[in-house]
Amino acid sequence: MKEKIRVGFEGDFQFREIEIAAGDPAPWDPSQKFSVVGTRQPRLDGKAKATGEAKYSIDVRLPGMLYGRILRCMLPAATVKSLDLSAARKMPGVRAAIALAEPGEKLRFAGQEVAAVAAETPDQAEDALAAIRVAYEARPFVVSLDDARKSGAPLVFEGKTETKTSGGDVESGGKNLARHGNVLGPRSTVKGDVDAGFQKAAGVVEGTYDTQVQTHSALETHGLVARWEGTELTVWASTQGIFDMRDQLAETLQIPVSKVRVITEYMGGGFGAKFGPRVEGLAAARLAKEAGAPVKLFLDRKEEQLASGNRPSARQTVKAGATRDGKLTALQLTVYGNGGTNGGTGTSGPVKNVYACENLKVDEYDVFTNAGPGTAMRAPGHPQGAFALEATMDELAKAIGMDPLEFRLKNDPSAVRREQFRVGAEKIGWKDRDARRKTSDPEILRGVGVGAAVWYNTGGTGPRATVTIHKDGSAEVEHGVQDLGTGSRTMVAMVAAEELGVPLDEVSVSIGDSRLPFAPDSGGSTTTPSSAPAIRRAAWEAKQALARAVAKEWKVPAESVKVEKGRVSAAGNPPHEATWAAACKLLPSEGVAATAERADNHEDAWKRFTTGCQFAEVEVDTATGKVRVNRVVAVHDCGVPINPLTTESQIQGGVIQGVSYALFEDRILDRPTGRMVNPNVEAYKIAGALDVPEIDVTLVSVWDGINNTNSVGIGEPATVPTAAAIANAVSHALGVRIRQIPITPEVVLAAVRERDSKGGRS
């Protein structure tokens, strides 16, 4: 059914005819007077989290539960010669021991799994690891990107490439690509003719940009508790995708999907690394089977740093050209990414999708090293890609003598982001940024920089929800989604409360269980835009069921019954009218319920990429090399945010992860031994309370009409441009281009020396 709806954003609304699926409500209109959606709602589980009542998977304790531990090979490249678990099996308290690698198997990074045991106490399990007899033959290894690219470098994969990917990972296309030595690729994209584009340019710049490996470092580590009851397996997992976990467990253990149940009531962060059972989850399930008792297996912090995934490093060379009046003529990216034993290290998202350029060439190579495998991490490829692209935009603006923001505005195809840039520029004080460079301390310089974000996902079909309206007027929602901490539980309740017109505190929510109606995995910032439309549709259908039940009692046609906020009515002679509570009293004792599936995205919606931009103001101490981020202005499109409180929190969290990526975090591998030298959270420095800038968040609401709630995700775009903006701000402060992150004091002091050697301070 075609319906005319209002789409756009504050500065550009338009009417548009779109096809709405039968049985789905039309998207909310910008004039909608919401009572719940759009209000700052504390998390429903805030109290449980603040009292310790919230039970995370790591807190699960079952009668007779055993503790699992994993033995890891600490050589960066080795072949297993022999593995003997018999002595370990005889250790006190040990109830099961399994091999995770077979003799002859090649191990490819320090920290790779070899065997696992389950014992009655954690200490007994730890002791039993020491009793496992394993012999390795060490092989040559390579851990740095540069070394791995050299001809004659030790090969990470001697035969065919064997990468293990999990949900959310970037598709590497590895199977169809040629590999030379350790270098796979390129994956290429060509549009127009870059050579012709460079010919036309009045200014051309080229630079090479290095980014480091970042680890997810969620505070709750990876793991699960597995319990078999006969042929049925229940796991309490710290996972971003309970249905993905369920399906993978069933497939790997060769049991029916119907016999696997996954529960995630609360979880302590994921950021992309917690998909599927992974090695430790399967080990726990197998140990539990062998022992005939439940097994808890959670990684410790060191294991987490070595083997639970990471954001790959990248060496990107970007070349770009523009005309004198500031139009991009050519954009070229060549990237070598190091994802350890995994591919999928591309960074081209921003180069392809932020600024408009007719001539584009991208070549992406994966370089394998003997290091822990990279995996999806909050906007895979984007923070690194944005860092290189935005530095290039600044350089090119300088080359053609144009203000960097003006240059961006001239090339940005997104009307929403152009306005976001203008809002951010006002808030950060872009105009007088040059005048603000000097501070009262001659050794401290101030700088302001900017970066853009792009993201794509609009959610998808599949999610189902059940909404029940009870006789007393209260309501219940069942939807299997996991809440990573983002506020999904509260979102589910808010959408239902809004649609039903019921106060939020009269809505109960069941989530986090694969026995509940299907819900999306939380990856790609798709949770809310996938779930919310299903919830709304189920609530809408439950209202119709209420209308039908009331119509029967009133003896009027069902179509004549209208259910509006707090009120049910039927026109006619005589007209009927009842409060919500009175109408619900007419229901049978079982109430009414509806289960609905999310409709497809509307093809003819007001399509756009999800956009954002961030501005950073920094102070750089040229004597010590220390960078302090004073302020970040973050302007983002989040569709129509359902809960501005939690949306804002996502952005603040994305910003601080970006600050941490720009200035501190770095997985350092020792080249002689191939081992990580900072497998902790101290030498692997993560931004803390003292490092937090003032963060100014602006949400630009966009009604695109793509689904019935206009919702899009925010988790990932929120962290895309932060490091880029900070690096540009440091470059602005110093007058020297920063080409690598993290921007440690060493990097800053090298830049200061470069500036001084080029003839004084600019």
Added chain:
Amino acid sequence: MARRREKLPPDRSKALVAMTVNGERVEAPFEPHKTMLEVLREDLALTGTKHGCELGECGTCAVLLDGKPVLSCLVLGLECEGRSVETVEGMAGPEGLHPLQKAFADLGAAQCGYCTPGFLLTAKALLEENPRPTLPEIRQALAGNLCRCTGYVKIFEAVELAAAWLRGEAAEPRKESLYGYDFDESGLLPSHPGPVGAVLAAAREAAVDEGGDKPRPYRAKAR
């Protein structure tokens, strides 16, 4: 790091330690090498105290020992003999939640919530010592606690709000709604400014329109 505890005779493998936990006297038998974190989580089933790194780096396992914040992964259970331990489970009183707990819940300072217990107890120790902390003092006090989700901002706000409540001041979190535009006759121009108009409408006249966009007719203030 294998611990050879099994060599000890079984009857001597556990120590009986008397301490006060959340105001209650507890006599708990546990292996003498256990950290207070392990004793709390494994022997006393108090899983509100979270395990983050067991390296003394992340602050997730912070509890109060005789009122002072300590990292329970660096304290032996044995060291708590005769002393008073407070965990997140002991913060709420007969009148309900501690103001810090309420402020953390109301302001969204608990995002995934995993670091929350450690922050709450560290903040409690701060407010008991300093009822009117400045923002820099709050940051300094919380510098040993890592949070990976919130960006810390809401945590600072919650500590400030709780401090105000504890001082007996009235303060409430804001709860405005974002939407619900009325439109002019065209149906396209909102009646009141949203976040874009609020910033750009005033500056618009003076601004050079670098991008070539037509200046948009934002509302500068509500009708």
